[in-house]
Amino acid sequence: MKNYLLYIFLVVAALGVSACDEELNLEPYQSISEDLALDSDNNVKAVLTGAYDGLGNGDVLGGNALRNAELLGGDGEIDWVGTFAGPREIANKQMTIGNLDAQELWLDAYTAINRANNVLTGLDVVVEDDKASVEGEALFIRAICYFELVRFFGKPYEAGQANTQLGVPLVLTPTRGISEESKLPRKTVAEVYAQVIQDLTKAESLLPSENEWRANKGAAAALLARVYLQQGDFAKARDAANRVIESGDFQLLSDYGNVFNRDENSSEDIFAIQVTTQDGVNNMNTFFSIPEFGGRDGDIEILEDHLSLYDPADDRLKFFFDGNGAMRSGKWNNQFGNVGILRLAEMYLIRAECNQRLSTAVGATPLADYNTVHTRAGLPAATSVTLDLILLERRLELAHEGFKIHDMKRLKQSVGPLAYNADKLVFPVPQREMDANVNLQQNSGY
Numbered sequence: 138m139k140n141y142l143l144y145i146f147l148v149v150a151a152l153g154v155s156a157c158d159e160e161l162n163l164e165p166y167q168s169i170s171e172d173l174a175l176d177s178d179n180n181v182k183a184v185l186t187g188a189y190d191g192l193g194n195g196d197v198l199g200g201n202a203l204r205n206a207e208l209l210g211g212d213g214e215i216d217w218v219g220t221f222a223g224p225r226e227i228a229n230k231q232m233t234i235g236n237l238d239a240q241e242l243w244l245d246a247y248t249a250i251n252r253a254n255n256v257l258t259g260l261d262v263v264v265e266d267d268k269a270s271v272e273g274e275a276l277f278i279r280a281i282c283y284f285e286l287v288r289f290f291g292k293p294y295e296a297g298q299a300n301t302q303l304g305v306p307l308v309l310t311p312t313r314g315i316s317e318e319s320k321l322p323r324k325t326v327a328e329v330y331a332q333v334i335q336d337l338t339k340a341e342s343l344l345p346s347e348n349e350w351r352a353n354k355g356a357a358a359a360l361l362a363r364v365y366l367q368q369g370d371f372a373k374a375r376d377a378a379n380r381v382i383e384s385g386d387f388q389l390l391s392d393y394g395n396v397f398n399r400d401e402n403s404s405e406d407i408f409a410i411q412v413t414t415q416d417g418v419n420n421m422n423t424f425f426s427i428p429e430f431g432g433r434d435g436d437i438e439i440l441e442d443h444l445s446l447y448d449p450a451d452d453r454l455k456f457f458f459d460g461n462g463a464m465r466s467g468k469w470n471n472q473f474g475n476v477g478i479l480r481l482a483e484m485y486l487i488r489a490e491c492n493q494r495l496s497t498a499v500g501a502t503p504l505a506d507y508n509t510v511h512t513r514a515g516l517p518a519a520t521s522v523t524l525d526l527i528l529l530e531r532r533l534e535l536a537h538e539g540f541k542i543h544d545m546k547r548l549k550q551s552v553g554p555l556a557y558n559a560d561k562l563v564f565p566v567p568q569r570e571m572d573a574n575v576n577l578q579q580n581s582g583y
Contacts, residue, residue, distance in 0.1 A: 174255070175255060175256075175258065175259030175262065176262060177262055178263050178264050180259075180262075181259040181260070181262060181263050181271065182263070182267075182271065184252055184256050184259070185252075185253075185256045185274060187252050188249050188252035188253045188256060188274075188275060188278045189278065189351070189411075190416075191245060191246075191248045191249030191252055191278075192249045192278050192281065192282065192410070193411065193412075193417055193418070193476070194248075194249070194418075195418040195420040195423075196238070196241035196242050196244075196245045196420075197242060197245050197246050197249065197282070198281070198285070198410050198476060198478055199410055199412075199417065199418045199419065199420055200418065200419055200422075200424070200476060201238060201241070201242065201420050202242060202289070202539065203421055203476070203538060203539025204224070204420060204421060204424050204539070205224070205227050205238060205242075205289070206539045206542045206543055207437075207539065207541045207542075208224055209227050209541070209542040209552070209562060210541030210542030210544070210552055211228055211541070212541075212545070212552050212553055213440060213442045214439070214440055214442045214541075215437055215438065215439055215440060215443065215537070216228075216438045216440055217229075217436060217437055218435070218436060218437070218438055218463075219424065219433065219434070219436030219437070220436075221436070222237075223236050223237045223239075224238060224424070224436070226238075230552070230553075230555060230559075230562065231561070232561070232564065232565055232583075233565070233583075234565045234566075234567070234568040234571070234579070234583050235567075235568055236564070236565060236567075239289070239290075239564040239565055239567055240567035240568075240570075242285070242286070242289060242564070243286070243290070243566070243567050243570060244567070246282040246283075246285060247282075247286075247308065249278055249279075249282050250278075250279050250282050250283070251311060252278075253276070253278045253279040253282075254275075254279065254310055254311045254312075255311045256271060256274075256275040257272065257275050257276070258310070258311055260272055269343040269344075269345075270343065270344060270345055270351075272339075272340075272343055273339070273340040273342075273343030273344035273357065274344065274348075274351055274352045276336040276337070276339055276340040276343070277336070277337065277340045277344070277352040277356060277360070278352070280332075280333045280336035280337045280340065280360065281360060281478075283305070283307070283329055283336075284333050284360070284364060286304075286305045286329075287304040287305055287329040288367070288543055288546075289564045290304065290564050290566060290580070291303060291304040291305065291326045291329065291563065292326065292558055292563055293546040293547065293557060293558050294326055294327075294330060294367060294368050294369075294547075296368060297369075299327065300325060300326045300327035300330070301327065302325065302326050303323040303324075303325065303326070303578060303580070304323060304324050304325055304328065304329035304330075305323055305324065305329060306322065306323055306324060306577070307321070307324045307328065307332055308321060309332075320574040320575065320576050320577075321574075322576040322577065322578070323577060323578060330364065333364055334361065334364060334365075337357050337361045337364065338361070340352070340357040341357035341358050341361065344356070346384065347386070350402060350409075352408060353386075353407075353408075354384070354386075355380075355381050355384055355386050355387060355407050355408075356408035356479055358377045358378075358380045358381045359377070359378070359381045359408070359479040359483070360408075360479060361373075361374075361377040362374050362375075362378040362484060362487050363479075363483070363487070365377060366487055366490070366491070366547070371490075371491040371494050372491070374487055374491050375487070375488050375491030375495065375499055375500075376499065378484040378485075378487040378488040378500075379488055379499055379500040381407065381481070381484045382481070382484050382488065382500060387404055387405060387406075387407055387481045388405065388481070389404075389481050389482060389485070389509065389510075389513060390403055390404065390405045393452045393453060393456070393513055393514055393515075394452065394456060394467075396477075396480065397456075397467070397468040397470075397471075397474070397477070398467075398468070398469070398470050398471035398474045399471070399474055399475055400471070400474060400475070401475070402475060405480050405481045405482065406475070406477055406480055407478075407479035407480055407481060407484075408479040409475040409477045409478055410476040410478060411475055412473050412474060412475055413473060414473050417473075419469070419471070419472060419473065419474055419475075419476050421468075421469040421476060422469045422471065422472050422474065424436045424437055425437050425465065425466050425537065426460075426465065426469050426472075427460045427465060429460065429461075430469075430470035430471065431470075431471070431472025431473075432469070432470075432472070434461065435461040435462070435463060435465065437465075438463035438464060438465070439457055439463070439464040439465060439537075440464070443536065444457060444464065446529070446532065446533060447533060448516060450515060450516060451515065451516055451533070452513075452514045452515040453514050453533055453536070456468065466536070466537045468537055468538065477538065482510050482513075482534055483531075483534075483535060485506045485510050486507075486510060486527065486530060486531045486534060486535075488501065489503045489506035489507045489510075489522075489527050489530075490503075490524070490527050490528065490531070492506070493522070493523075493524050494524065503522055503527060504519065504521065504522045507519060507522045507526065507527055508522075510530055514533075528548070531544070532544070542562065545557060546558070546562070560580065560581050561582060563580050564580075565579065565580055565583040566578075566579050566580060
């Protein structure tokens with residue numbers, strides 16, 4: 138699979154080199170006219186590969202979006218001790234309008250969105266047998282980027298409310314040059330969520346069940362489950378997670394330790410960012426790990442307030458290790474390992490939580506789903522379960538994978554002295570964007 142991925146990137150590189158020999162292609166790629174850049178099946182698929190590459194950028198799902206969710210919701214369980222100013226501002230909830238991590242997330246996510254939009258305008262030249270999958274993949278990429286953006290740059294979605302708080306601009310067509318028409322205002326959080334759900338619903342209907350390393354039907358459904366859970370729409374979150382589980386396309390690994398640091402996707406991985414020695418980046422390794430495993434000096438330390446949450450017999454506790462003078466997470470010790478984004482254990486926990494909240498047993502009882510994850514960690518099966526236990530299980534199972542601040546916001550938990558919807562828990566709109574687009578409005582508190 139990795140060799141196939143490398144082959145595709147080499148094809149893209151070859152296209153870029155050959156293009157440099159043609160006078161018409163001397164413009165920046167994003168500025169080339171549609172009929173020239175998207176004139177063949179191969180070119181459209183090359184742009185789609187570029188969209189995946191943008192999604193896996195280190196400032197997006199190549200690691201930093203996950204890392205920053207953990208730092209922002211750290212709340213005494215992890216500590217940033219690195220030298221970089223941007224992550225330190227995030228960890229300390231003291232971001233400035235010039236925060237580079239916020240700026241790069243915005244820029245690189247919109248780059249991936251623009252590439253996906255280009256693909257969606259070029260579907261007419263895609264071979265018929267591949268057209269549905271190509272469209273579904275582009276929609277999936279656009280949706281996951283907007284979901285990340287709205288959760289960081291907008292105030293939390295509030296179930297049962299109008300959600301007219303500002304989200305991010307919705308760009309749904311390619312941007313091939315800057316004009317007044319391209320300077321869009323921010324849409325509401327409700328509007329961004331609606332677009333994400335629309336894209337994912339269509340993507341799920343179009344995508345195949347198996348699709349190599351790329352987005353598949355299960356990935357769209359799994360992301361829908363996550364989106365609905367963030368909204369507090371428990372019935373739809375439950376049903377989407379149930380579709381993933383009942384599809385039989387994914388299987389929970391028997392050994393928790395085998396889930397992470399993988400060069401190839403496992404049966405538990407629904408969607409992962411692919412990393413090789415030739416391409417891609419795993420910034421979770423960079424910042425959570427230590428030099429022995431390809432990381433920096435150990436920028437993020439795991440504190441006792443987190444470690445004390447585990448039962449001493451829990452295999453997940455044994456996965457932490459003492460390295461470079463502090464406790465570390467063992468989930469990110471492969472410099473060239475894939476960055477897991479969606480995995481099956483999350484779906485069991487979503488279905489368990491939603492069934493528990495709704496007093497239903499769609500697919501399985503909450504207790505059965507809880508025990509599926511709980512016993513995999515080497516713990517005895519429970520005979521009863523509560524919502525608090527399910528939420529604790531989620532906290533332990535998904536620790537340091539990019540969930541912390543988003544879960545705290547949806548559960549309306551305080552982050553230290555800050556309320557879940559505090560201004561300081563929302564990223565500032567980058568100053569360079571404010572300077573370039575007079576139609577943008579800055580978040581309160583900046």
